[in-house]
Amino acid sequence: MRDVIIVGAGPGGSAAAKYLAEKGYDVALYEKRQEIGAPKRCAEGFSLAGAKEFNLDLPKNCIRQKINSSRVYSPNGNFVEINYEVDGGCILERKVFDKWLVEEAVRKGAKVQAKTTITGLLKENGKVVGVKGEFFGEKFEERCKMLIASDGIESKISRMAGLNTACNPNLVDSGVQFEMAGIDIEDQKKIYLYFGNEIAPGGYCWVFPKGKDIANVGIGVLGRNNLPAIKYLEKFIESKKELKKGSILEVNSGGIPVGGLLQKMTLDNFLVVGDAAHQVNPIHGGGLYEAQFAGRIAAEAVDEALKRGDTSEKQLSKYNKEWWEQRGNHLRNVEKLKEVFKKLSDEDLNFLSENLKGNNLADFCEGINLKFFGKLLMKRPHLIKFAKSLF
Numbered sequence: 297m298r299d300v301i302i303v304g305a306g307p308g309g310s311a312a313a314k315y316l317a318e319k320g321y322d323v324a325l326y327e328k329r330q331e332i333g334a335p336k337r338c339a340e341g342f343s344l345a346g347a348k349e350f351n352l353d354l355p356k357n358c359i360r361q362k363i364n365s366s367r368v369y370s371p372n373g374n375f376v377e378i379n380y381e382v383d384g385g386c387i388l389e390r391k392v393f394d395k396w397l398v399e400e401a402v403r404k405g406a407k408v409q410a411k412t413t414i415t416g417l418l419k420e421n422g423k424v425v426g427v428k429g430e431f432f433g434e435k436f437e438e439r440c441k442m443l444i445a446s447d448g449i450e451s452k453i454s455r456m457a458g459l460n461t462a463c464n465p466n467l468v469d470s471g472v473q474f475e476m477a478g479i480d481i482e483d484q485k486k487i488y489l490y491f492g493n494e495i496a497p498g499g500y501c502w503v504f505p506k507g508k509d510i511a512n513v514g515i516g517v518l519g520r521n522n523l524p525a526i527k528y529l530e531k532f533i534e535s536k537k538e539l540k541k542g543s544i545l546e547v548n549s550g551g552i553p554v555g556g557l558l559q560k561m562t563l564d565n566f567l568v569v570g571d572a573a574h575q576v577n578p579i580h581g582g583g584l585y586e587a588q589f590a591g592r593i594a595a596e597a598v599d600e601a602l603k604r605g606d607t608s609e610k611q612l613s614k615y616n617k618e619w620w621e622q623r624g625n626h627l628r629n630v631e632k633l634k635e636v637f638k639k640l641s642d643e644d645l646n647f648l649s650e651n652l653k654g655n656n657l658a659d660f661c662e663g664i665n666l667k668f669f670g671k672l673l674m675k676r677p678h679l680i681k682f683a684k685s686l687f
């Protein structure tokens with residue numbers, strides 16, 4: 297019997313596997329794709345402070361481009377710039393990064409297997425005690441003391457275990473992206489974000505440089521709209537002479553859970569991390585940091601539970617508590633901001649952009665200093681009712 301089985305080798309699953317293997321547990325990490333990290337479903341933006349926090353000594357080939365600033369456009373074409381500490385962020389090569397994270401878990405002693413789909417769960421007295429899987433058409437069963445679901449937004453494992461983690465479709469961004477080459481980029485160390493109800497309803501378009509003439513050019517739009525996300529992206533690219541001459545090297549798409557944070561992420565012998573638990577920043581849709589963070593604190597909770605020989609839901613609920621204290625409450629504030637954000641007209645967005653100059657927009661994305669934001673909204677009478685939720 298394994299100590300821990302983990303389903304899904306994205307950043308959340310790899311982080312949990314690495315931390316648990318490091319503590320000496322017998323860990324298996326199963327991934328249904330035949331190549332870990334591919335195809336990518338990501339704009340590949342990651343904070344280097346996050347890498348430092350997780351002690352990731354990123355090999356050079358994981359990083360395509362260091363980033364030192366971002367430019368946020370309002371619908372009227374004005375913009376606000378944010379300068380980070382020197383090279384505060386990067387655009388990863390996720391296919392390399394995801395595989396490297398898994399290699400790190402293997403180095404610590406985890407067993408990893410690609411092209412292995414977990415198709416069902418073994419249960420006794422209603423409790424999860426293992427998995428049923430398939431590798432190259434060959435079926436297998438394996439028992440474990442703990443099961444971690446890190447199977448992404450399409451998560452089925454939680455439902456099989458008996459935990460309802462279904463996403464509310466109104467709280468899911470549709471993301472579509474082209475990796476484009478042969479485009480002009482003003483500054484390859486800057487990321488570019490474009491807001492507006494005509495451009496990207498409830499979301500934004502992005503240009504994340506991966507070099508001097510290559511970038512991830514994408515869009516995330518919230519819920520149902522007049523057009524599918526791909527049409528908004530095509531319109532956006534067509535409107536920019538520096539982009540429309542480019543070639544498309546890759547098409548990436550996927551859903552992004554941008555709300556509906558879960559209070560309960562545990563059952564007896566079971567917990568869920570990452571996108572599968574909606575652990576994503578609701579305002580910008582970034583989940584790389586959140587998945588790894590959750591993987592780490594999930595590993596701490598599992599370690600304590602295994603040491604005590606008690607993997608009951610009650611014991612594991614420490615994970616819920618820790619996550620809410622350290623991340624959930626911040627993200628809940630960001631969720632409130634997102635709620636306001638999706639109700640703003642283009643004129644409101646233009647007003648905000650004018651008045652936010654000189655402020656640290658990154659703080660708002662972390663749910664910090666929302667009072668300032670609320671006070672700004674109070675200056676526009678029709679926004680007072682939304683502003684109140686931010687105090």
Ligand SMILES: Cc1cc2nc3c(=O)[nH]c(=O)nc-3n(C[C@H](O)[C@H](O)[C@H](O)COP(=O)(O)OP(=O)(O)OC[C@H]3O[C@@H](n4cnc5c(N)ncnc54)[C@H](O)[C@@H]3O)c2cc1C
Nearest residue numbers: 304306307308328339340341414448471550570571583584
């Ligand atoms: C278009 C787009 C752009 C994005 N851009 C960014 C960005 O720039 N920065 C950022 O931080 N985040 C971004 N994100 C979000 C980020 O990609 C996710 O938050 C992150 O990958 C979540 O990691 P995870 O480990 O929870 O899940 P995932 O990375 O989705 O990994 C889940 C894994 O589980 C596997 N799996 C599923 N079911 C099974 C099964 N039954 N058996 C075995 N394996 C299974 C899947 O194949 C997958 O590999 C973006 C997302 C999208 C869609």
